[in-house]
Amino acid sequence: MGSFSIWHWLIVLLIVVMVFGTKKLKNVGTDLGSAVKGFKDGMKDGTTSADAAAAPQQVTNTARNDANTVDVDAKSKS
Numbered sequence: 001m002g003s004f005s006i007w008h009w010l011i012v013l014l015i016v017v018m019v020f021g022t023k024k025l026k027n028v029g030t031d032l033g034s035a036v037k038g039f040k041d042g043m044k045d046g047t048t049s050a051d052a053a054a055a056p057q058q059v060t061n062t063a064r065n066d067a068n069t070v071d072v073d074a075k076s077k078s
Contacts, residue, residue, distance in 0.1 A: 017025065 020028075
């Protein structure tokens, strides 16, 4: 009861071709291929702008004399 045999898949393919027709299936394949290509191009373009945006910003250390300021780099309580 595992997977289907080759004959099962051929019958399913024949029914799909009969229902949709070869022209419609060709158009679906073309549309799917162009969508995948567009996705790959978008991911390729997205990495260059995402890398520039994800670059860490330089944070300057400005000392504040506020009593509520907490030093997060402190190793021990003073």
